Amino acid sequence: MISTDDIADIFKLYSQLLDLHDLDSFKAKNYANASFRIDKLGLDLSALSKDEIEKIEGIGKSLASKIEEIKQTGSFKDLDELATKTPVGVAAMLKIKGIGPKKVGLIWRELGIESIGELLYACNENRLVDVKGFGEKTQSAIIESIQFLEQNQGKLHYANAIVLAEAWKEKINASIQPNQISITGDIRRMTEIIEEIDFCIEAIYTPSHIDAINQFYGSETAIFENNILTLRSEQFPLLRIYYTSAATYINTLFETTANPLHLEKLGYITTENKQSEEAIYTKYQTPYIMPELREGLNEIEYAKAGKYSQLITYPDLKGTLHNHSKWSDGMHSIEEMALYCIEMGYEYLGMCDHSKTAVYANGLKEDRVRAQHIEINQLNQQLYPFKIFKGIESDILMDGSLDYSDEVLATFDFVVASIHQNLKMDETKATERLIKAIENKYTTILGHPTGRLLLSRPGYPIDHSKVIDACAANGVVIELNAHPYRLDIDWRWIDYAMSKGVPISINPDAHKKEGFLDMYFGVCAARKGGLTKDFTFNTLSRAQIETYFENRKRK
Numbered sequence: 001m002i003s004t005d006d007i008a009d010i011f012k013l014y015s016q017l018l019d020l021h022d023l024d025s026f027k028a029k030n031y032a033n034a035s036f037r038i039d040k041l042g043l044d045l046s047a048l049s050k051d052e053i054e055k056i057e058g059i060g061k062s063l064a065s066k067i068e069e070i071k072q073t074g075s076f077k078d079l080d081e082l083a084t085k086t087p088v089g090v091a092a093m094l095k096i097k098g099i100g101p102k103k104v105g106l107i108w109r110e111l112g113i114e115s116i117g118e119l120l121y122a123c124n125e126n127r128l129v130d131v132k133g134f135g136e137k138t139q140s141a142i143i144e145s146i147q148f149l150e151q152n153q154g155k156l157h158y159a160n161a162i163v164l165a166e167a168w169k170e171k172i173n174a175s176i177q178p179n180q181i182s183i184t185g186d187i188r189r190m191t192e193i194i195e196e197i198d199f200c201i202e203a204i205y206t207p208s209h210i211d212a213i214n215q216f217y218g219s220e221t222a223i224f225e226n227n228i229l230t231l232r233s234e235q236f237p238l239l240r241i242y243y244t245s246a247a248t249y250i251n252t253l254f255e256t257t258a259n260p261l262h263l264e265k266l267g268y269i270t271t272e273n274k275q276s277e278e279a280i281y282t283k284y285q286t287p288y289i290m291p292e293l294r295e296g297l298n299e300i301e302y303a304k305a306g307k308y309s310q311l312i313t314y315p316d317l318k319g320t321l322h323n324h325s326k327w328s329d330g331m332h333s334i335e336e337m338a339l340y341c342i343e344m345g346y347e348y349l350g351m352c353d354h355s356k357t358a359v360y361a362n363g364l365k366e367d368r369v370r371a372q373h374i375e376i377n378q379l380n381q382q383l384y385p386f387k388i389f390k391g392i393e394s395d396i397l398m399d400g401s402l403d404y405s406d407e408v409l410a411t412f413d414f415v416v417a418s419i420h421q422n423l424k425m426d427e428t429k430a431t432e433r434l435i436k437a438i439e440n441k442y443t444t445i446l447g448h449p450t451g452r453l454l455l456s457r458p459g460y461p462i463d464h465s466k467v468i469d470a471c472a473a474n475g476v477v478i479e480l481n482a483h484p485y486r487l488d489i490d491w492r493w494i495d496y497a498m499s500k501g502v503p504i505s506i507n508p509d510a511h512k513k514e515g516f517l518d519m520y521f522g523v524c525a526a527r528k529g530g531l532t533k534d535f536t537f538n539t540l541s542r543a544q545i546e547t548y549f550e551n552r553k554r555k
């Protein structure tokens, strides 16, 4: 049964799609007005005949016949035609506050963006600022609105979830005042996508706790069972609080942190309470294993073999490769980026602006490459001993070739090769395309190998082992793109890469100064994959990496 509200919604959608496709704006207005009127009339259109509807002010013959069609079929032909021409992800962008349908259409046509996730990523890369009719304000409004939508989905990127969890921890501390509290579960394991936020607390439950939590959480349901308080809301991920006594605190924290497979492989049984997680591992004759590694893969054997003594840490990073400046789609100048790196204590910065094929990102044509190199030479004199390496993020074309001639490629200190366009490929095609680029003698680092955007785009399918083998054979480093929406290469493949002797470079892909901080999330993911310091490319010092690039170029 089609209600009057449904009809109003359908008219509104049609009006939006007309604007989105940049069609008859007069017609679009007409439908928008009709939708508004129908909504406000308070009439029951389903009870009225076609003749009666026709006589309503602002409706008329043509709209009345559309209403008739909607009543019978749930839609109308013109709308259906337009809807089939609109990708689902583009239509979904209409939900974003702060941009109307005309702007959604522009984003789609001008930037080729087909989903909300891709749009968010483009905003974070500062790509909307240069599109006509947009500005920094619109861009940040879009980011906010999308993040809100994302939260509504109940799933968060780790980087956003950890901020929320830390804030909630403070609030629980202040209101419930437990003797102890820890974040546990997937967040403590630094899982890249978070669907629930868990805490372990030492406290005695009372129903007033629910009210206290709802001050910030606003749950629709709250259930306390088996000492676990579980709350659900539309706005946030699920929230779970494990109540314990002082005696059981550590065991509960341990049990709720680990992937159940880890407990199984350890042979863990809850019998005696321990005072520390170290003591639990000792009981099972295993060295202490960091929370992020407790996935139930091969971490127990690896820990016993001493493989984790050199696990990468954030302070181990000596510099940062793969970053963008104002020359392409970044927000800051090379100098601003470099000064920030110096402030952070880094020894070098690899600039990798977009290459000429990336027109949407103001990629560098050959003459601008030369001009940028002059600027970098000057800055290197000025900032010595800090070093800016001349890099490029060269697009991997459809056939796997890079988008500059060998003469131009030879002018860079290093080359990051990445796929940005024509992402719809099957596994064979994508793998071949990557391998061709890896075999290019100028490729130094393979950029974000799958092109995934977590929570919005799955990435093209690749045969990871073949790609890693090719990197091993050609001496190519693999990037772990540290942007919290990418974390690509997936940490699950790091162990295989190390077994083949392939180093991993933790690259922030920074498009503004603060982007360097994302390397922290890269380190989190790398540690999950067991990446060691000696296999992390950017733990090399400035001098070491300089030699590496020189040697590689000589070959």
Ligand SMILES: [Zn+2]
Pocket: 393, 418, 420, 447, 448
């Ligand atoms: Zn890229």
Ligand SMILES: [Zn+2]
Pocket: 322, 324, 393, 509
């Ligand atoms: Zn990039």
